[in-house]
Amino acid sequence: MNKEEQHYHVSVLYKEALEGLHIKPDGIYVDCTFGGGGHSRGILAQLNKKGRLIAFDQDADAQRNLPEDERVIFIPQNFKYLQKFLRLYKFPKVDGVLADLGVSSHQFDEAERGFSIRFDGPLDMRMDKRLERTAASVLASASEKELVEIFSHYGEVSNAKTLAKHITTNRSMSVFATIDTFKNFISPVVKGNPNKYLAQVFQALRIEVNDELGALKEMLEQLPEVLNEAGRAVIITFHSLEDRLVKTFFKQGTFEIEQEHPFLNSTRQNPLFNITKKPIVPSEKELKENKRSRSAKLRIAEMR
Incomplete structure (x- = not known):
């Protein structure tokens, strides 16, 4: 990562996020929040020539950080349009989706x-x-x-x-x-x-x-439709409202509160398997190096 990218945004839970994706060299991956491109570069480093990265970012400033790499497709839109643009670019199914929901250092510092x-x-x-x-x-x-x-x-x-x-x-x-x-x-x-x-x-x-929470809910609801079998979703949140939505959806596959009925068994199957019962948080070393990581929580789900 060069100095300009470092200034733009330090990727939080970088190693943990990449490990959570279980990257296949020829896989197709989505970075919903490209930003400074830190996580995206980590994904690209593990992909071969057949692999592809689809990067979303609604902030026009993020395009300055795009690498010259023919494996990258950049979509200058909100990630709530995930499924729409994946279909448009002929990638109806992908192997992993990553979203780092933090506001970038660049946005805070401008x-x-x-x-x-x-x-x-x-x-x-x-x-x-x-x-x-x-x-x-x-x-x-x-x-x-x-x-x-x-x-x-x-x-x-x-x-x-x-x-x-x-x-x-x-x-x-x-x-x-x-x-x-x-x-x-x-x-x-x-x-x-x-x-x-x-x-x-x-x-x-x-x-x-x-409309951050609305967009997050829309994106989460599209995950079962866009993930291949055994495909991973890795979401990094920075406050309790976001984390609650991710936790609930990964656990239930819905945002509706399910009422337990003593005489009825629920037949609805959650298509996602919640891998992180408890969220992954930054290490002491990362907390010392990047104070903005202190509220970060990472959760992982896998398509059944």
Whole structure:
């Protein structure tokens, strides 16, 4: 990995993710979140000339990191369109799917992207710049009830109701064009550690703007349709909402809560075998080298 790629994003749980895929030299693999290309390069290193890598990334900046390799097909789209584009490129079935759901270091470190509380810049937060909805437009248009749901569910903000009411009551007097103007605007209702509080608020807005949980659910539901028999899915999550979805789907093959009936046996068979009963987490060495890995959890499922 060269210095530019290293700066873009350090691949979390790199060795564990590649091992989890059980890569076949002539296999077909998907990297749903190409980013800096770290995981993708690891996959390519284990593929022969017949092997193929299909890389998805909705962020146009990621294309700068593409290797010159005829085995790579790059798809500049959200991974929720996984099955659609695999069919389009005549790869209806694949041997493995990898998704690293973390926001890249590059996105956090570019002030104009609006992801980080550390810099001033536009209150944007779009991973795909083709989207119309920004964090600023969400704050300007969402109802108080919608904002409570966003902040409490996506950010676990302790005083979500107070924050939502403060925004909707006073937003006519302020324009949330930049990060600093928004931070100053909500400063009267910040509770506890300001940095932690703002990080939770920003996470909630980012998830809402990019429909991150909706896209994740759509992608997971397509796995049984796109994986070959014994094909692997490896998903790296970075917060409890994502991990809960992955854990539930790998365990049940659905997001619906199954009610146990004393007189009926469920006939529904989960097409996925959940390999990781407990998630794989970063080693002490990785935690020291990359602090952003501290909340990462890796789960693996295999197609029966």
